[in-house]
Amino acid sequence: MTVLAGASSRVRRVPPGPPRSATPRLLRQLFTDRLALMSSTASVYGDVARIAIGPKALYLVNGPDAAKHVLADNHANYHKGIGLVEAKKVIGDGLLTSEGELWRRQRALIQPAFQHKRIAAQAGAVAQEAGGLVARLREHIGAGPVEMTREMTGLTLGVLGRTLLDSDLGDLESIGHAFEAVQDQAMFEAVTLSMVPAWLPLPRQSRFRRARAELRNVVDDLIEAGVRRARQDGGPEAGADVLSSLIDSAGGQRGGLRDELTTLLLAGHETTASTLSWALHLLDRHPGVARRLRAEAVDVLGDRLPEFADLRRLTYTGMVVQEVLRLYPPVWLLPRVALADDEIGGYHVPAGADVVVCPYTMHRHPGHWQDPGRFDPERFAPDRPVTRPRYAYMPFGGGPRFCVGSNLGTMEAVFTIAVLMRDLRLTGVPGRRVVAEPMLSLRVRGGLPMTVHPAS
Numbered sequence: 001m002t003v004l005a006g007a008s009s010r011v012r013r014v015p016p017g018p019p020r021s022a023t024p025r026l027l028r029q030l031f032t033d034r035l036a037l038m039s040s041t042a043s044v045y046g047d048v049a050r051i052a053i054g055p056k057a058l059y060l061v062n063g064p065d066a067a068k069h070v071l072a073d074n075h076a077n078y079h080k081g082i083g084l085v086e087a088k089k090v091i092g093d094g095l096l097t098s099e100g101e102l103w104r105r106q107r108a109l110i111q112p113a114f115q116h117k118r119i120a121a122q123a124g125a126v127a128q129e130a131g132g133l134v135a136r137l138r139e140h141i142g143a144g145p146v147e148m149t150r151e152m153t154g155l156t157l158g159v160l161g162r163t164l165l166d167s168d169l170g171d172l173e174s175i176g177h178a179f180e181a182v183q184d185q186a187m188f189e190a191v192t193l194s195m196v197p198a199w200l201p202l203p204r205q206s207r208f209r210r211a212r213a214e215l216r217n218v219v220d221d222l223i224e225a226g227v228r229r230a231r232q233d234g235g236p237e238a239g240a241d242v243l244s245s246l247i248d249s250a251g252g253q254r255g256g257l258r259d260e261l262t263t264l265l266l267a268g269h270e271t272t273a274s275t276l277s278w279a280l281h282l283l284d285r286h287p288g289v290a291r292r293l294r295a296e297a298v299d300v301l302g303d304r305l306p307e308f309a310d311l312r313r314l315t316y317t318g319m320v321v322q323e324v325l326r327l328y329p330p331v332w333l334l335p336r337v338a339l340a341d342d343e344i345g346g347y348h349v350p351a352g353a354d355v356v357v358c359p360y361t362m363h364r365h366p367g368h369w370q371d372p373g374r375f376d377p378e379r380f381a382p383d384r385p386v387t388r389p390r391y392a393y394m395p396f397g398g399g400p401r402f403c404v405g406s407n408l409g410t411m412e413a414v415f416t417i418a419v420l421m422r423d424l425r426l427t428g429v430p431g432r433r434v435v436a437e438p439m440l441s442l443r444v445r446g447g448l449p450m451t452v453h454p455a456s
Contacts, residue, residue: 012348015059017041017050026053030191034438035332035360038062042361048345058082059338059349061357062365064391066345070336070357071391072399077342081335082354083440087186089212093256094263095404103401106260109249110404113164113242119407122163123308126412129158130419131305137424137452145429145449150176152276156269159412164268165261166229166241167222175218176273179266181211183439219261223247270441271330272409277444278328279320279417282375284428284450289377290421293317294455297422306415314418319377321413325395327375332360332442334397359394360442368392425453 018026018041029037030053038060041049047063061067070078079099088097095106112118133155140146153176161169169175185208226243246260283290296316300306306314334357342349349355364372368388369379378384396403403409420426428434429449437445 013346015048015050015345015347015349016045017052017060018045020052023053026051035436038333038356038358038361039364042358042365048347050347057353059344059353059355060361061344061355062361063345064362064365064368064389067357067362067391067394067398068389069344070355071334071394071397071401074342075399075401077339078336078355079339081337081356083186083190083333083335087182087440089186091182091262091266092259094259094261096263096267107404109245110242110260110264113245114404114408116407119411120308122408123306123311123411123415125162126159126408126415127305127307127419129155129162130416132158133416134419134423137420140452141424141454143452145451147447148280148426148450149273149277149444149447152273152280153269155276155416156273156412157265159272160265160268163408164242164264165222165226166243167225175215175265176269178211178214178218179270181207182215182266183441184208185211187439215262215265216258219258219265222261223257266440267403268405271403272412274330274441274443275321275324275328275409275413276416277448278442279324279413280420280426280450281428281434281444281448282324282327283320283417283421284426286375289320289375290425293320293417294421297418301418301422306418308411310418311411311414314414315382316377317414317418318410319380320417321410322380322395323375323377324413326363326369326379326393327373328436328442329359329363329395330441331395331397331403332438333358359397360438362392362394365392421455423455425455426450427453 026037029040037051041051041060042062045060047061048066049060049062051058051060061070080097091097093102095103095110098106133151137146137151157169157175161167185204188204222243226247229244242264243261246257283293293316296314300310300313311318336355336357338349338351338353338355340351344355363369366372369392391398396406396409427450429451432449434448435445437443
């Protein structure tokens with residue numbers, strides 16, 4: 001640990017971290033294995049660490065108290081940071097990236113769509129999309145592997161369109177591919193410190209520009225369709241969906257409306273699709289858990305689709321979802337920038353510093369989780385006392401910027417897994433390694449091909 005003497009002669013403790021001589025290794029990990037970089041740093045240097053890489057220094061937050069300080073107690077001192085800043089080139093100043101008064105207005109506008117009664121009313125649409133997924137997968141029984149990440153993306157886009165946008169997104173598979181290109185470029189710019197110009201005719205940059213144009217066309221088409229519906233229904237206030245509310249609030253200004261819709265498309269499908277993909281992989285690896293989950297689904301649902309009241313009755317399925325979110329939180333990193341000098345966990349953090357709160361390492365912290373690498377849904381049994389700090393588990397973030405769609409996403413995951421496991425059995429391709437790819441979300445690298453079998 002290093003100490004600095006400030007202007008007031010007060011000693012400032014600098015967080016521990018890898019030595020400068022480790023820079024080549026750190027750079028390599030930053031490009032090729034960011035999870036290993038965060039995990040090894042947290043394991044060796046503790047709850048607050050400083051990773052110096054070239055001209056940059058990342059302040060890694062891996063402790064619940066330190067995370068609470070950044071995300072809740074002193075959240076006003078921290079704006080969105082590395083990765084999300086680069087993503088602004090596509091999603092603009094939407095709810096995910098905006099700050100201050102603009103963010104507060106956006107949050108207040110979209111919050112009503114996620115109230116309890118609205119979520120309950122959307123349960124039927126979510127269940128129908130899950131049932132449609134099962135019907136599509138049945139057609140592949142006895143055939144070759146199905147790319148399940150793509151199927152999960154189609155499902156979550158279908159749910160998003162029906163529940164929030166009053167639009168059919170089921171045939172817009174290109175949205176998922178476009179956002180992959182956006183995430184790839186955003187992460188590339190983050191790790192290269194934006195030193196490679198986006199206008200260069202490199203394959204990655206060209207793919208990004210095509211994706212940006214495609215997303216803009218999709219969003220503009222959604223806006224036009226929403227405006228036409230509003231006129232037919234007698235005005236924007238007649239619509240109960242988020243799109244109608246956004247059009248009403250935009251007052252003819254398309255720039256902010258486009259940003260909000262692009263953000264909603266990204267955040268509304270990507271995180272849940274990732275969670276469902278990891279759930280299918282883990283259930284394939286743990287057949288005992290899958291059998292118990294299937295038995296619960298049969299007992300609670302019989303042969304019908306789930307209803308909102310079933311959400312609390314599918315207890316074990318909910319436990320499975322929580323454990324999947326622990327091991328593979330879709331938002332694996334929460335990047336921030338310090339606006340002013342601060343102290344985190346007793347260590348000095350200067351103004352302008354890049355601070356990253358890491359749910360991925362937090363959820364595997366040996367001080368708060370027993371055998372943290374093991375998949376064990378029993379950790380979340382309702383009758384098991386919770387002794388861990390609140391911020392030791394934060395799959396949806398924390399503080400004022402806690403994910404507004406967490407309840408809808410959880411219901412979507414629980415219903416989909418219950419129906420899938422009741423009706424089908426999915427197995428991975430033998431010999432294929434399933435590897436995590438930490439981009440803006442924690443994805444399965446290269447997709448998740450699985451073979452479809454009858455449940456019995």
